[in-house]
Amino acid sequence: MKLQWNLPLSSxxxxxxxxxxxxxxxxxxxxxDGPALDAAFKRMSTRSRYLRxxxxxxxxxxxxxxxxxxxxxxxxRAWVVIDPSAASDIEGEEEGRxxxxxxxxxxxxxxxxxxxxxxxxxxxxxxxxxRLLLELLVSTAAIAGVEKLRFETLWENRGMRRLLxxxxxxxxxxxxxxxxxxxxxxxxxxxxxTVGALYEILRWIAASEEGEVAESNDD
Ligand SMILES: CC(C)(COP(=O)(O)OP(=O)(O)OC[C@H]1O[C@@H](n2cnc3c(N)ncnc32)[C@H](O)[C@@H]1OP(=O)(O)O)[C@@H](O)C(=O)NCCC(=O)NCCS
Numbered sequence: 317m318k319l320q321w322n323l324p325l326s327s328x329x330x331x332x333x334x335x336x337x338x339x340x341x342x343x344x345x346x347x348x349d350g351p352a353l354d355a356a357f358k359r360m361s362t363r364s365r366y367l368r369x370x371x372x373x374x375x376x377x378x379x380x381x382x383x384x385x386x387x388x389x390x391x392x393r394a395w396v397v398i399d400p401s402a403a404s405d406i407e408g409e410e411e412g413r414x415x416x417x418x419x420x421x422x423x424x425x426x427x428x429x430x431x432x433x434x435x436x437x438x439x440x441x442x443x444x445x446x447r448l449l450l451e452l453l454v455s456t457a458a459i460a461g462v463e464k465l466r467f468e469t470l471w472e473n474r475g476m477r478r479l480l481x482x483x484x485x486x487x488x489x490x491x492x493x494x495x496x497x498x499x500x501x502x503x504x505x506x507x508x509x510t511v512g513a514l515y516e517i518l519r520w521i522a523a524s525e526e527g528e529v530a531e532s533n534d535d
Contacts, residue, residue, distance in 0.1 A: 335444030
């Protein structure tokens with residue numbers, strides 16, 4: 317999958333637009349995003365929540381919110397998409413409304429493979445956010461040295477299956493059953509192919525992480 321990113325860049329994220337022209341901002345998730353994530357989840361339909369978590373879930377809950385936002389940004393990386401033109405769910409918050417999230421979770425004992433997931437709130441679905449996030453996950457994986465992204469999706473999730481089907485994802489039959497399908501997406505793009513501002517911001521994050529490690533080693 318060859319990526320064609322060439323976006324304006326700022327230190328707090330990347331501004332880009334969905335297929336319908338809606339301008340959005342994408343930035344890494346932070347520990348402060350719990351309330352917005354909670355609100356976005358509650359705005360999603362029961363059906364969308366079920367497609368994401370494979371179960372009927374009314375709320376994410378404290379421990380899941382913490383696990384989803386307080387992340388190491390190395391094995392576990394996540395991005396939020398914000399519509400700055402829509403009012404935030406959080407009173408006094410001026411950044412805009414959280415409309416989607418994508419994450420990639422690796423495991424130390426299975427280097428090279430990371431589990432990926434994404435969710436777009438209902439009013440922003442079928443406007444190109446899913447494809448944008450999938451490309452972002454692929455870019456992130458390429459830069460993080462992940463060789464394979466693994467997705468689990470319900471058989472009935474036509475949108476996700478269609479999205480994966482347009483890439484080089486193949487069904488992993490050994491890990492699939494009649495209701496939950498596992499897809500593997502090989503990451504063949506080299507870092508050189510992730511051009512433009514997206515590559516720059518990912519490099520910037522990687523450099524910051526190295527800086528933090530170096531600083532903590534100095535203690
Ligand atoms: C699945 C999901 C991530 C797709 O995101 P999205 O922003 O709606 O997708 P996009 O607008 O980028 O569409 C990508 C492609 O999928 C198709 N598509 C999206 N939703 C579809 C649906 N419900 N039925 C059929 N096709 C669909 C689009 O038409 C488009 O195809 P095209 O490129 O050939 O035109 C989103 O619907 C979602 O978050 N659903 C609820 C949670 C979920 O299912 N998460 C995935 C768990 S693994």
